[in-house]
Amino acid sequence: MATCDILPNALCSFPAIGDQYIREARKVIDDGFKGIVREYGFVIDAVTQPLQVFLNSFERLFTGSPWILVLIVMLAIVYAGSRSIKITIGTAMGMCAIGLMGLWNDAMITLAITTVATLIAIVIGIPIGILMARSDRIQGSINPMLDVMQTLPSFVYLIPVVVIFGIGKVPGLIAVVIYAVPPMIRLTNLGIRLVDKEVLEAADAFGSSSSQKLWNVQMPLALPTIMAGINQTIMMSLAMVVVASMVGVGGLGKNTLQAIANQFFTYGFMNGFALVAIAIIFDRTSQAYGKRLQKHSEIVHG
Amino acid sequence: MASHGIEIKNLYKIFGPRGRDYINAVQAGLSKAELNEKHGHVLGLKNINISMPAGGITVVMGLSGSGKSTLIRHINRLIEPTFGEVVYDGLDICAMSDNGLREFRRHKTAMVFQKFALLPHRTVIENTVYGLDIQKKPRSESTKRGRYWIERVGLSGFENHYPNQLSGGMQQRVGLARALTNDADILLMDEAYSALDPLIRVDMQTVLLDLQAELKKTVVFITHDLDEALRLGDKIAILRDGEVIQQGTGQEIVLAPADDYITAFVKEVNRGRVIKAGTVMRPLEGSMDGLRVGTTTTLESAAKEMCEQEQTRALVVDPSGVPIGVLDLQTIVSAMVTPAKTEIPKLAAE
Numbered sequence: 001m002a003t004c005d006i007l008p009n010a011l012c013s014f015p016a017i018g019d020q021y022i023r024e025a026r027k028v029i030d031d032g033f034k035g036i037v038r039e040y041g042f043v044i045d046a047v048t049q050p051l052q053v054f055l056n057s058f059e060r061l062f063t064g065s066p067w068i069l070v071l072i073v074m075l076a077i078v079y080a081g082s083r084s085i086k087i088t089i090g091t092a093m094g095m096c097a098i099g100l101m102g103l104w105n106d107a108m109i110t111l112a113i114t115t116v117a118t119l120i121a122i123v124i125g126i127p128i129g130i131l132m133a134r135s136d137r138i139q140g141s142i143n144p145m146l147d148v149m150q151t152l153p154s155f156v157y158l159i160p161v162v163v164i165f166g167i168g169k170v171p172g173l174i175a176v177v178i179y180a181v182p183p184m185i186r187l188t189n190l191g192i193r194l195v196d197k198e199v200l201e202a203a204d205a206f207g208s209s210s211s212q213k214l215w216n217v218q219m220p221l222a223l224p225t226i227m228a229g230i231n232q233t234i235m236m237s238l239a240m241v242v243v244a245s246m247v248g249v250g251g252l253g254k255n256t257l258q259a260i261a262n263q264f265f266t267y268g269f270m271n272g273f274a275l276v277a278i279a280i281i282f283d284r285t286s287q288a289y290g291k292r293l294q295k296h297s298e299i300v301h302g
Numbered sequence: 303m304a305s306h307g308i309e310i311k312n313l314y315k316i317f318g319p320r321g322r323d324y325i326n327a328v329q330a331g332l333s334k335a336e337l338n339e340k341h342g343h344v345l346g347l348k349n350i351n352i353s354m355p356a357g358g359i360t361v362v363m364g365l366s367g368s369g370k371s372t373l374i375r376h377i378n379r380l381i382e383p384t385f386g387e388v389v390y391d392g393l394d395i396c397a398m399s400d401n402g403l404r405e406f407r408r409h410k411t412a413m414v415f416q417k418f419a420l421l422p423h424r425t426v427i428e429n430t431v432y433g434l435d436i437q438k439k440p441r442s443e444s445t446k447r448g449r450y451w452i453e454r455v456g457l458s459g460f461e462n463h464y465p466n467q468l469s470g471g472m473q474q475r476v477g478l479a480r481a482l483t484n485d486a487d488i489l490l491m492d493e494a495y496s497a498l499d500p501l502i503r504v505d506m507q508t509v510l511l512d513l514q515a516e517l518k519k520t521v522v523f524i525t526h527d528l529d530e531a532l533r534l535g536d537k538i539a540i541l542r543d544g545e546v547i548q549q550g551t552g553q554e555i556v557l558a559p560a561d562d563y564i565t566a567f568v569k570e571v572n573r574g575r576v577i578k579a580g581t582v583m584r585p586l587e588g589s590m591d592g593l594r595v596g597t598t599t600t601l602e603s604a605a606k607e608m609c610e611q612e613q614t615r616a617l618v619v620d621p622s623g624v625p626i627g628v629l630d631l632q633t634i635v636s637a638m639v640t641p642a643k644t645e646i647p648k649l650a651a652e
Contacts, residue, residue, distance in 0.1 A: 198415060203436075206412070209404060220421075
């Protein structure tokens with residue numbers, strides 16, 4: 001570069017810390033981390049063990065049952081949730097197409113981990129959301145954490161997860177849950193905070209205790225918003241399940257990763273289609289269910 | 303259930319983070335404007351003393367910002383007082399523990415709200431039994447009571463509708479049924495009818511009066527409408543800028559307004575519906591016969607009766623039927639059109 005002739009070298013190419021220092025710093029940090037992980041290995045195992053059992057049993061349930069049984073149960077759930085023949089038929093067609101392409105087993109693995117991740121995210125997210133709605137201080141301290149979780153690119157999540165938990169299904173599951181839980185927390189909090197002040201006052205005036213207020217008024221009225229949170233959580237865990245194939249999660253995501261690495265166009269396309277089909281099924285069903293919950297507000301006097 | 307009156311004594315409310323710090327200054331005479339200007343606190347209520355009779359309707363009237371909604375919320379302590387007492391059945395509500403207060407709200411009070419405040423996800427019947435749900439009464443029992451009150455407020459057949467499917471007037475009937483199902487002695491009505499259109503409002507007033515004649519609850523009714531206050535109130539307290547400027551029966555307020563503010567208010571009132579025969583009658587002149595009206599008959603209905611019977615005079619009789627005065631059309635007309643003079647007619651008939 002011509003300008004570099006007249007500028008001092010330090011202003012032209014960025015003066016990096018010497019390789020030597022970085023190497024040493026890396027060694028110290030890596031060793032420290034590994035030491036901690038090794039030291040507290042039993043704690044980490046104790047935490048991941050139940051998850052492992054939970055995930056494995058779901059996976060066995062999904063992959064071990066005959067496909068026709070899984071399909072029937074799935075269609076029953078879809079119909080019960082959406083009360084829509086259209087969505088149910090679409091689900092049947094999508095799942096049959098997945099089966100015909102020979103991806104049934106992989107789809108079941110993906111379905112299992114998505115289900116488990118969503119359940120865990122709901123179980124963690126709703127109580128935290130309720131706590132946030134009850135206290136501005138808790139909201140103030142949790143919000144920045146959620147901001148960080150939502151701004152981190154999904155690949156970056158995998159680094160601490162892999163360092164601490166290693167490679168495998170369970171670390172993948174943990175990464176998925178961390179990625180998918182923020183909308184659950186945020187929308188639970190928002191839903192409760194948006195409940196009409198007048199109705200809350202009425203609940204107080206009739207002598208509600210705070211738990212009666214929560215279960216009789218706040219949760220039911222926040223439910224549509226919470227359902228939107230569950231829908232978001234499902235979509236995000238499905239997206240992250242694909243990314244988490246990089247740390248050893250199997251299923252459709254792994255196939256997609258292989259297809260990308262090897263430029264298998266058709267194979268990649270088929271897996272992509274299967275993922276999209278599952279995503280649409282989840283999305284339609286949960287949205288239709290959420291809408292059905294709001295039935296009371298749709299019929300308006302007139 | 304025996305009713306008890308509510309005594310509000312020296313009640314002050316100062317809104318702001320350090321309201322308590324200014325209570326002495328306010329008691330010593332710091333004005334609302336000064337308090338706001340110097341200390342940034344708002345004086346909501348100032349030295350309120352009202353005795354609300356048991357089994358009667360006390361109307362608190364005032365324009366917006368007068369503190370009337372703040373006042374009613376002190377009776378079930380939805381708002382914490384800064385100073386003073388609200389005594390019901392020998393207990394100071396302001397000194398109750400959290401548990402005691404919750405029990406008091408569950409069993410002694412029921413409230414009807416201006417904007418109805420129904421639970422949108424519950425049907426009419428489920429809304430009606432809400433108070434009983436809170437008391438953990440079994441649904442089998444509460445539904446029976448709920449249905450009874452739904453019928454009494456005229457909503458039979460709408461039990462399984464959602465509030466959104468009903469008109470404003472019907473929603474407020476649900477609000478009223480919900481409050482009545484609680485079977486509480488105190489009924490608090492916070493501008494309950496202000497959001498309704500005039501015809502429905504009169505209709506709902508009639509519903510309340512009919513029910514009250516039978517139930518004899520201690521009702522506290524908030525309104526900004528003097529006509530409504532005069533129609534419903536056994537006792538009326540007029541609030542302005544957080545202070546009671548006059549309290550008494552409707553007749554007392556119409557005949558002897560305490561200041562220009564109230565005078566301006568009562569000018570537009572239909573006096574014939576407020577002033578009673580016993581108040582304006584003239585002394586008996588010898589023995590007379592003819593039409594008889596009670597001392598508490600309003601001038602309007604007395605005049606109506608006299609016109610129907612083509613009489614120009616009527617005897618005013620006390621409850622035992624003994625004539626105590628005489629009323630003629632001339633007196634009635636002049637009482638109905640004359641603005642209040644300084645001379646206050648005797649109110650002993652009350």
